[in-house]
Amino acid sequence: MFDRYSIPATWAVVGHLLLDECQGTHPDHPASDTGWFESDPGGSEATNERWFGSTLIEAIDEADTDHELGCHSFSHVLFDSDQITTEIAEAELQQCEAIAREHNLSFSSFVFPRNIIGFRELLPKYGFRAYRGRSPNRWHDESLIYPVAKFTNYTVGNTPPPLVHPEVDEHGLVNIPASLDLFSLEGTARRFACSFGEDPVLRQAKMGIDAAATDQSGVFHIWLHPNNLVRDADFDRLQRVLSYIADQRDRGQIAVETMADVTDRTVAQPLSQ
Incomplete structure (x- = not known):
């Protein structure tokens, strides 16, 4: 794929x-x-x-x-x-x-x-030279009603996943924080959301990709475990995400990079004054 x-x-x-x-x-x-x-x-x-x-x-x-x-x-x-x-x-x-x-x-x-x-x-x-850092907290992470807040944000909210800004840490390593786990809303919540609308994580992924196209100073860092891919719906989600990425890339809206690519680019950037 x-x-x-x-x-x-x-x-x-x-x-x-x-x-x-x-x-x-x-x-x-x-x-x-x-x-x-x-x-x-x-x-x-x-x-x-x-x-x-x-x-x-x-x-x-x-x-x-x-x-x-x-x-x-x-x-x-x-x-x-x-x-x-x-x-x-x-x-x-x-x-x-x-x-x-x-x-x-x-x-x-x-x-x-x-x-x-x-x-x-x-x-x-x-x-x-680099490692994947922790995702920045999102507003629903601090909510007293976290499950409901997260579900609401994923299904009808207008807040995209965070764009991250890789930085060189005190050990000379490039910290590349994660933005979105492609299997971060599963089980009953996923089935319920999909029953009346778009796959909520696919929706979040598209929002993150669009945000990266708008603000090219940030990185939208997607990740998953290959063993997340079990059901046909899982492969369909990944295929749709990759298709959307490829479309935006082919239109010149985004660049697609590995962690090594991001590391090279981050290290090459001049230090801010």
Whole structure:
């Protein structure tokens, strides 16, 4: 679908997927002492394709569209200083760097598991230049009636998702905050909204894309998990979003960039006086 619309994306992959095989114990990883790998079945891609996916990642790397391969940690530990040590965080990054090198890949963009941002100071040591930051709060996030306020904003409100402005942080990394999760209104709320009108998240996405076309100083940063795509309606939502992006791009209204593209552009900008 991304190739069909010639839309490049940053695919943040878990490093474990690049392993050819493993025993499931990972004794050389400090998280093994915490029981973190107890659910790892071991094996290979032929036996456990949910845990090993080098052919999938190779397909992304060799796609017609010039995608970026980013990193989503080695084993999806949460980079929360209350839950892991610096040693564990560093092992995650070190193993990702090593396994990417084995596959002639390089990662420069990092997406923190569960969007829990921590240990940023370690990223430059392993070649990372940017990370996805947290989304700015929206007005409904602070509402005492949050579910109702969010549903109202998504279905009939006139407030688009935020445009973000990437910045270089104190570690020399480019923080690229997220704007919209393409699966941020699901379940009963989604079904109810779709029963009498347009898909509410598609509506929000269009508003964000239109905002980016109007104010080209900002970035509309969309994200999703591929495993969000389960039902036909999920694929339809993504197809409609990509189609709208492609239409606006082809009309010269917007540019489509990966995280690496945004990083290069942000670093190249002169510092404000």
